[in-house]
Amino acid sequence: MEGVIEQVPFDLSTQTVRELNQFLHQPADELAGCEVVVTHPNGAHNIAVGLNAPVHVTVQGHAGYYAAGMNQLANVVIEGSAGTGVAENMMSGRVHVKGFASNAAGATAHGGLLVIEGDAGLRCGISLKGGDIVVGGSVGSFSAFMAQAGRMVICGNAGDALGDSLYEAVLYVKGTIKSLGADAQLEPMTSADIETVSALLQSAGLKAEHDPSTFKRIASARTLYHWNADADQDY
Amino acid sequence: MCGIVGLLVKKPALKDQLGALMVPMLLGMTERGPDSAGLAVFGDPLDSGHRKLSLYSGLTPEGSHFEWTALVKALNAALPDAQARADATGNHAVLTVAVEPEAVKIWLREQHPKLHILSTGRSIDLYKDIGTPGEVAARYGFENLHGTHLVGHTRMATESAVTPDRAHPFTAGEDFCLVHNGSLSNPYGVRRKLEPLGIHFDTDNDTEAACRFIEWRLRDGDDLPTALQHSFDELDGFYTLLMGTADQLALIRDPFACKPAMVAETDDYVAIASEFRALAHLPGINHANVFEPAPEEMYVWKA
Amino acid sequence: MDNSPCAPKRIQTEESATFDRATLDYIHNAAAHGLYEIRGLGAKRKLPHFDDLVFLGASLSRYPLEGYREKCLTKTVLGTRYATKPITLDIPITIAGMSFGALSANVKEALGRAATAMGTSTTTGDGGMTPEERDSSKTLVYQCLPSRYGFKPDDVRRADAIEIVIGQGAKPGGGGMLLGQKVNPRVAAMRTLPQGIDQRSASRHPDWTGPDDLVIKIHELREITDWKTPIYVKIGATRVFNDVKLAVHAGADVVVLDGMQGGTAATQTCFIENVGIPTLAALRQAVDALEDLNMKGQVQLIVSGGIRTGADVAKALAMGADAVSIGQGVLMALGCNHESYEQNGQRIDATADYAALGARPGSCHHCHTGRCPVGITTQDAVLEQRLQPESGARHLKNYLKTLTMELTTIARACGKQNVHHLEPEDLVALTVEAAAMARLPLAGTHWIPGVGTY
Numbered sequence: 001m002e003g004v005i006e007q008v009p010f011d012l013s014t015q016t017v018r019e020l021n022q023f024l025h026q027p028a029d030e031l032a033g034c035e036v037v038v039t040h041p042n043g044a045h046n047i048a049v050g051l052n053a054p055v056h057v058t059v060q061g062h063a064g065y066y067a068a069g070m071n072q073l074a075n076v077v078i079e080g081s082a083g084t085g086v087a088e089n090m091m092s093g094r095v096h097v098k099g100f101a102s103n104a105a106g107a108t109a110h111g112g113l114l115v116i117e118g119d120a121g122l123r124c125g126i127s128l129k130g131g132d133i134v135v136g137g138s139v140g141s142f143s144a145f146m147a148q149a150g151r152m153v154i155c156g157n158a159g160d161a162l163g164d165s166l167y168e169a170v171l172y173v174k175g176t177i178k179s180l181g182a183d184a185q186l187e188p189m190t191s192a193d194i195e196t197v198s199a200l201l202q203s204a205g206l207k208a209e210h211d212p213s214t215f216k217r218i219a220s221a222r223t224l225y226h227w228n229a230d231a232d233q234d235y
Numbered sequence: 236m237c238g239i240v241g242l243l244v245k246k247p248a249l250k251d252q253l254g255a256l257m258v259p260m261l262l263g264m265t266e267r268g269p270d271s272a273g274l275a276v277f278g279d280p281l282d283s284g285h286r287k288l289s290l291y292s293g294l295t296p297e298g299s300h301f302e303w304t305a306l307v308k309a310l311n312a313a314l315p316d317a318q319a320r321a322d323a324t325g326n327h328a329v330l331t332v333a334v335e336p337e338a339v340k341i342w343l344r345e346q347h348p349k350l351h352i353l354s355t356g357r358s359i360d361l362y363k364d365i366g367t368p369g370e371v372a373a374r375y376g377f378e379n380l381h382g383t384h385l386v387g388h389t390r391m392a393t394e395s396a397v398t399p400d401r402a403h404p405f406t407a408g409e410d411f412c413l414v415h416n417g418s419l420s421n422p423y424g425v426r427r428k429l430e431p432l433g434i435h436f437d438t439d440n441d442t443e444a445a446c447r448f449i450e451w452r453l454r455d456g457d458d459l460p461t462a463l464q465h466s467f468d469e470l471d472g473f474y475t476l477l478m479g480t481a482d483q484l485a486l487i488r489d490p491f492a493c494k495p496a497m498v499a500e501t502d503d504y505v506a507i508a509s510e511f512r513a514l515a516h517l518p519g520i521n522h523a524n525v526f527e528p529a530p531e532e533m534y535v536w537k538a
Numbered sequence: 539m540d541n542s543p544c545a546p547k548r549i550q551t552e553e554s555a556t557f558d559r560a561t562l563d564y565i566h567n568a569a570a571h572g573l574y575e576i577r578g579l580g581a582k583r584k585l586p587h588f589d590d591l592v593f594l595g596a597s598l599s600r601y602p603l604e605g606y607r608e609k610c611l612t613k614t615v616l617g618t619r620y621a622t623k624p625i626t627l628d629i630p631i632t633i634a635g636m637s638f639g640a641l642s643a644n645v646k647e648a649l650g651r652a653a654t655a656m657g658t659s660t661t662t663g664d665g666g667m668t669p670e671e672r673d674s675s676k677t678l679v680y681q682c683l684p685s686r687y688g689f690k691p692d693d694v695r696r697a698d699a700i701e702i703v704i705g706q707g708a709k710p711g712g713g714g715m716l717l718g719q720k721v722n723p724r725v726a727a728m729r730t731l732p733q734g735i736d737q738r739s740a741s742r743h744p745d746w747t748g749p750d751d752l753v754i755k756i757h758e759l760r761e762i763t764d765w766k767t768p769i770y771v772k773i774g775a776t777r778v779f780n781d782v783k784l785a786v787h788a789g790a791d792v793v794v795l796d797g798m799q800g801g802t803a804a805t806q807t808c809f810i811e812n813v814g815i816p817t818l819a820a821l822r823q824a825v826d827a828l829e830d831l832n833m834k835g836q837v838q839l840i841v842s843g844g845i846r847t848g849a850d851v852a853k854a855l856a857m858g859a860d861a862v863s864i865g866q867g868v869l870m871a872l873g874c875n876h877e878s879y880e881q882n883g884q885r886i887d888a889t890a891d892y893a894a895l896g897a898r899p900g901s902c903h904h905c906h907t908g909r910c911p912v913g914i915t916t917q918d919a920v921l922e923q924r925l926q927p928e929s930g931a932r933h934l935k936n937y938l939k940t941l942t943m944e945l946t947t948i949a950r951a952c953g954k955q956n957v958h959h960l961e962p963e964d965l966v967a968l969t970v971e972a973a974a975m976a977r978l979p980l981a982g983t984h985w986i987p988g989v990g991t992y
Binding site: 017018021022025045046049050052064065066069070072084085088089091103104107108110123126127129130145146148149165167168224225226227 | 573685686689690691692694695718729730731732735736738740744745746751754755757758761762763764765
Binding site: 042043044045062064065081083084099100102103121122140141142 | 490491492493495497510511512513514515516525526527529530
């Protein structure tokens with residue numbers, strides 16, 4: 001029957017992550033109309049990794065490492081906090097963390113949207129390859145390290161070495177930046193940037209709280225793109 | 236290659252439950268450290284005239300059949316002022332003496348060179364052994380431990396003869412211990428700095444270098460924050476360090492903060508572990524303040 | 539000769555061993571450019587290696603097998619520890635990880651075809667999986683590197699094994715490198731980089747550090763592949779004994795060990811020559827580690843780094859490896875450092891193109907320039923036509939066949955019906971260094987330095 005959502009519960013105090021992921025790895029037509037609700041996650045690792053269908057998953061509690069890792073097409077909500085590497089290498093889809101995220105949130109993601117309502121730890125968006133990350137709180141040091149493509153919106157503050165070795169990803173920070181990394185520079189916000197930030201905040205559900213025009217734009221100065229002896233490059 | 240746990244109870248009524256609360260935390264760190272486990276627990280201190288030493292006989296020929304009573308008798312014959320008595324289970328004993336510990340330690344090293352001195356102090360008892368965290372906890376009755384705070388560790392070893400002397404916590408001086416998750420890149424340099432000062436090393440383990448360095452700073456007169464600031468300057472590599480003193484737990488992470496740490500704090504306790512799942516069972520965890528300690532910050536909790 | 543009274547009787551032309559010509563060149567070059575030299579291939583200096591070992595063939599106390607009629611089996615199974623679909627190979631020789639980007643698409647296809655024909659595997663590199671390689675290679679190992687360039691779950695799912703790369707022998711502790719001239723549009727797109735830039739890669743993985751976290755990362759990959767796919771862990775040879783033990787503890791199905799002779803397409807020369815230990819020494823330590831944990835046979839060991847001949851393969855197996863992996867030798871079979879290349883059925887001399895690089899066939903290491911005279915380590919549309927997949931595959935298949943024949947010849951001569959029955963006691967050493975590193979007796983004696991008596 002069209003439009004019927006079937007809630008499928010998984011209780012990780014009695015069932016295993018293996019059983020959960022096995023279920024979630026079924027073909028898209030088997031999962032159509034399912035909304036999976038995971039209870040008692042208790043910091044278990046690898047919850048909902050490698051998803052490859054537009055299925056909805058809610059994790060009622062704290063997730064361990066790599067929650068929604070390598071996500072493709074799925075929509076995952078974590079009502080607590082997430083451990084290291086949430087949504088790492090995500091290709092598409094959406095991952096939403098209501099609490100805080102640990103290190104390497106959204107690491108090397110190629111696409112999709114990662115929303116973290118609280119703070120994110122160090123190296124948020126490290127090696128980003130095209131995804132979008134919106135953080136309601138602050139991010140730790142070395143965030144956007146070697147970020148190649150994609151966009152990050154940080155509503156709080158950024159730690160040390162923001163955007164170190166930045167390629168073509170663009171970062172927007174509302175709060176203070178403890179220090180910029182090698183080759184990262186502040187650039188003026190254009191109307192296109194303001195529009196981008198507005199749209200991302202909207203997708204994240206944070207639009208009402210933050211004025212897009214108060215964000216700062218950080219992008220690559222592109223001075224490290226070619227090795228050059230005379231340029232005193234910071235290697 | 237490791238998991239760390241720490242627990243400090245804020246309400247005296249919970250002192251009796253310290254062990255029971257901690258055991259599931261330690262078990263939660265089994266995958267990070269399946270080879271050996273160790274634990275230092277701090278309780279009510281002995282008076283200033285007394286000391287206790289935690290001893291491990293697993294490396295002696297008698298192993299868990301070590302003759303503790305005979306040892307106490309011989310010690311009291313050699314050092315009558317010691318008034319030694321021992322509380323022993325298998326390969327572990329807590330030896331209480333009424334003298335400065337140095338003379339006792341010299342005697343022990345001479346008479347029983349394979350007996351391992353785990354810790355010295357007025358408040359600290361220390362256990363470490365090979366086996367899974369579950370096996371070690373059962374062997375020493377960890378669930379019955381009581382005290383104000385503890386520091387624990389599970390280890391993934393590289394040596395095959397997984398020897399307990401390389402397990403954490405490491406101790407130095409009195410009532411000081413340290414556990415470490417990570418890998419120091421200049422431990423030998425640190426060691427070579429300390430050895431000429433008369434500081435003796437038991438193992439080549441990098442954690443022992445960190446432990447003896449910090450204890451040296453404390454003994455030299457630094458307060459804990461100053462000692463820890465020195466270690467940020469001198470220790471190179473990756474580390475989450477959790478330390479216990481007679482009345483404090485202290486936690487630091489290196490500037491790169493690659494090795495994980497999670498803290499949960501309520502009105503009743505402060506709990507620390509490498510992963511949240513080791514904290515998930517604690518009472519009131521759903522309403523606890525759960526956070527990740529920041530790099531290069533010192534977190535100190537007083538018992 | 540000048541007859542003036544102050545002229546020296548002989549002109550001094552003694553060269554310094556410390557400041558030899560190569561060193562003078564290095565210093566002059568550093569002064570001119572302010573940047574380290576970057577090159578391809580592996581350590582060039584002479585090192586204790588398999589050449590320093592010889593086999594004790596059959597005679598009166600051991601009987602040989604007849605060639606051809608009496609079978610000598612070469613089948614090799616990898617990844618039996620946890621995976622439900624281990625890898626079965628016809629020969630214990632695999633093709634090492636080399637990136638599309640370092641190599642051309644034609645080369646990747648040639649590797650796949652030859653490997654399929656010989657019943658073995660190829661490995662992707664620091665740049666992702668190309669359709670050419672997946673379609674041509676029956677068994678494909680997919681690398682997961684610190685950079686994660688082109689790393690995708692769809693490719694994870696269609697890989698036959700996953701190889702988590704911690705490091706490689708040419709540069710243990712370093713990350714990948716690809717100079718701008720090789721970052722052409724296709725490479726750039728796969729790696730999500732702007733075209734033409736000098737690519738700097740991370741040396742650590744972005745989302746895990748240390749064996750305790752690697753446990754969890756391996757679990758993640760197993761979960762994503764529903765526990766079907768073997769997980770390899772590749773290390774560059776440094777503290778091998780400890781690293782292999784930690785890899786096993788962390789859950790690896792297979793350990794891949796790359797010695798300092800292992801190649802690269804572009805790395806700082808000082809890194810290649812001065813960091814990492816020889817394959818011979820590394821191999822012995824790796825086997826010790828597995829035996830110490832009683833995991834020999836449960837966790838398989840693949841060794842690479844200067845494997846060149848069937849004799850090398852035989853020696854590596856005898857010392858305890860389950861298989862070898864070849865990178866540089868494979869490229870040489872395709873024509874690397876050959877004076878000529880084959881195009882449209884014709885042999886064409888390439889000496890002038892080598893000279894234009896400042897190189898000569900026989901000593902060229904200019905993979906990093908992207909101007910490979912024989913069309914292998916290039917992204918140039920013209921140059922890459924100098925290596926055609928079909929003829930390249932044929933050459934490589936010939937090489938692999940030769941290696942296999944040499945391997946079985948030696949194994950039969952040692953009385954083995956299965957190449958995996960070769961054992962350390964079949965070998966002796968010719969030098970003291972090799973004896974010490976491999977822990978094998980010096981030929982004609984019982985002496986192993988530091989171990990046995992004379």
